[in-house]
Structure formats: C-alpha cells, structure tokens
Amino acid sequence: MFQKTFRLLILLVFLLSACTANKTAAPPAITATPKPVSSTSTPNSVPPTKTSATADSTNCTDSAAFISDITVPDNANFAQNKTFTKTWRVKNTGSCTWTNQYTLTFLSGAQMGAPDSTPLSATKPGATLDISIEMTAPTKDNAYRADFELRNAAGEAMPIDQGVSLWVIITVGQTIATMPSEPIIATASNNSEPVPASCALTVNSANVNAAIAAINAYRAENNLPALTVNAALTSAAQEHSNDMACNNLFVHKGSDGSTPQSRAAAAGYSGTVTENVYGSNPPLTGKGAVVWWATDQTDPRHNENLLTTKYTEIGAGYSFFNDFGYYVVVFGAP
Numbered sequence: 001m002f003q004k005t006f007r008l009l010i011l012l013v014f015l016l017s018a019c020t021a022n023k024t025a026a027p028p029a030i031t032a033t034p035k036p037v038s039s040t041s042t043p044n045s046v047p048p049t050k051t052s053a054t055a056d057s058t059n060c061t062d063s064a065a066f067i068s069d070i071t072v073p074d075n076a077n078f079a080q081n082k083t084f085t086k087t088w089r090v091k092n093t094g095s096c097t098w099t100n101q102y103t104l105t106f107l108s109g110a111q112m113g114a115p116d117s118t119p120l121s122a123t124k125p126g127a128t129l130d131i132s133i134e135m136t137a138p139t140k141d142n143a144y145r146a147d148f149e150l151r152n153a154a155g156e157a158m159p160i161d162q163g164v165s166l167w168v169i170i171t172v173g174q175t176i177a178t179m180p181s182e183p184i185i186a187t188a189s190n191n192s193e194p195v196p197a198s199c200a201l202t203v204n205s206a207n208v209n210a211a212i213a214a215i216n217a218y219r220a221e222n223n224l225p226a227l228t229v230n231a232a233l234t235s236a237a238q239e240h241s242n243d244m245a246c247n248n249l250f251v252h253k254g255s256d257g258s259t260p261q262s263r264a265a266a267a268g269y270s271g272t273v274t275e276n277v278y279g280s281n282p283p284l285t286g287k288g289a290v291v292w293w294a295t296d297q298t299d300p301r302h303n304e305n306l307l308t309t310k311y312t313e314i315g316a317g318y319s320f321f322n323d324f325g326y327y328v329v330v331f332g333a334p
Helices: 002-024 052-059 205-221 231-247 260-266 286-295 301-306
Strands: 064-069 076-078 083-092 103-109 117-119 128-136 142-151 166-172 183-185 194-196 272-280 313-321 324-333
Touching (some): 083 166, 205 301, 205 324, 231 260, 231 272, 260 272, 272 286, 272 301
Parallel strands (some): 076 166
Antiparallel strands (some): 064 083, 083 128, 103 117, 183 194, 272 324, 313 324
C-alpha cells in the first residue's frame, strides 16, 4: 500500500512539473532566416580598410592638364538643335589614381543638355584620359559657352593647368564673315577705331575708359600703383576686340592665328604682354567686366593680371556686335 501511494505521489509531481514548464516556455523562434552580420557592424571589430579612392584623396594630390580638344574646337558651328559629342583629352598630373568616383561636373554657362555629372574612367598618374559628353546646340542663333570642372572622390574641384575648368564654346546658325584685310570706319558717333566692312560693329571709348578707370581703382584698393595707358597696347587691344566681335571669338588666339604678343609687336610694342578678354550678351559696362575678371573663380589669372606687379602699362578695347559686347585689356611690361 505504501509503495502504491508513493508511486502516485511521484506521478503527481511529474505532471505538475510538466504543466508548469509548458506555461513558462519561451515563444517559438522566428522561422525567417536571419541575415548575416557584416564585418563592419560586428562589435569591437577592426574598422574596414578605406577604399583606394578614399585613401588616395588623403595621401596624394589631385591635378590635371588639358591636352587637346579631340572634338568640337572653340567656336565650332552647329545648326540649331543639333546634337554633338564633345571630347576633351586631359592628363592626370597628380599623384592620385582617378576612379569612377571622380567626375566631370557642369559648372556654369549654357548647359546645352550636358549631364550634371559624368564619372571618369580609372586613370593612373601620368596617363591621359578622353572625356566625352553629349550636348545639344540651343534653338537660337548665337554664341554659347559652358564650363565644366573635374572633381575628385571628395567632390572637390581639381586644378587644371592654372585654372579649374574645361569649356565648350560653339556658335549656332549662320556664321559671321571673317574680317577682310581692308577696314572702313563705322558710322556710329562714338566710334574711333577702324572696323571691317563685313561686320558693322561699333566701338565705345567711354566703355574703354571706364574699364581702365575700374582697373586702376581696384589696384588702388589693394595698395598698388595705377597702370599707364599705352597707345600701342590700346591699338592691339582694339584690334583683337574687333576680331572677337566679328568672328564670335572668346579666346586669346586671333582669327588669323595671332597671339597677344604678336599683336602687340605688330602695333609697335617691344615689351612683354599678357591679356584679359571678355564677351557677353547682354554686354557689361567697363566696370562690370572688371568685376567679372576680379571674381572669376574658373581662372584666377584674370584677377592676377588686374593686380599685377610685373606689368606697368595697359591698353583696352571694346567692340559691340550682334547683341554682344567684347572687352580686351592688354597689360604690358616695357
């Protein structure tokens, strides 16, 4: 009897324990397979090694050099709404390797359908790279310019030669006739310089004087002496201003292949020179052009010329044609 009672007690305790265990058991596990934890989120793990692009940006320098325009040279002409491919050849002159985290990025001007940003291909230091983008000519006849900069993996602009931009300059529609060898005098009352018969431009001595006055005032603000006006430099500046107006040029090379130095020499100046040029629609005042040069972030040489200590003489020219105003300032050292 005692053994039978003992067995009943043992059975009762076992059943009570099982019931209690069922009440406190943990809920069933989630059946979805958990995602593996990456090494970068493992507690107390060693931080991941930086990518080569990030490492390069902290341990090396970025710079580039313009080699050539493979397609679409400056002032190339296109029909309205014509699609074209612009290709630059540049050289990696820094010590960083360019990766696809480096970009060609639109900076300013007429975007003409160009992408905001285009990744570069891998380019080692000392190697060259052809960069191409698709663009579309605007639907109005005129001259257009777009500026782009190269940016590194950190999104910082890289220096390109002495500036920070690559550009596209095109004309749309009917081209302007080239300047003939025999000039005539334009009819506007404020004209004082000969202009080509095929290009009815006008010149404005007030704009020329205002530009020179603004440059010397800017120099005075920076405790620099005024530049002396030189007649030969003035003649060279006006010649190139006329050339730019009649041929839609926005560069220092003339339509005849001339350079600032060769134009100054032809005008009778024997010293060395440098030059600032500008063209816009609508045209700026002489002071406005100087402010643009002083604040131009795409090419700091413009401001360096305004505040030069090497050059002591100056000549300026201004021409207006086809709703554009063109300024040229030549700085000379006798």
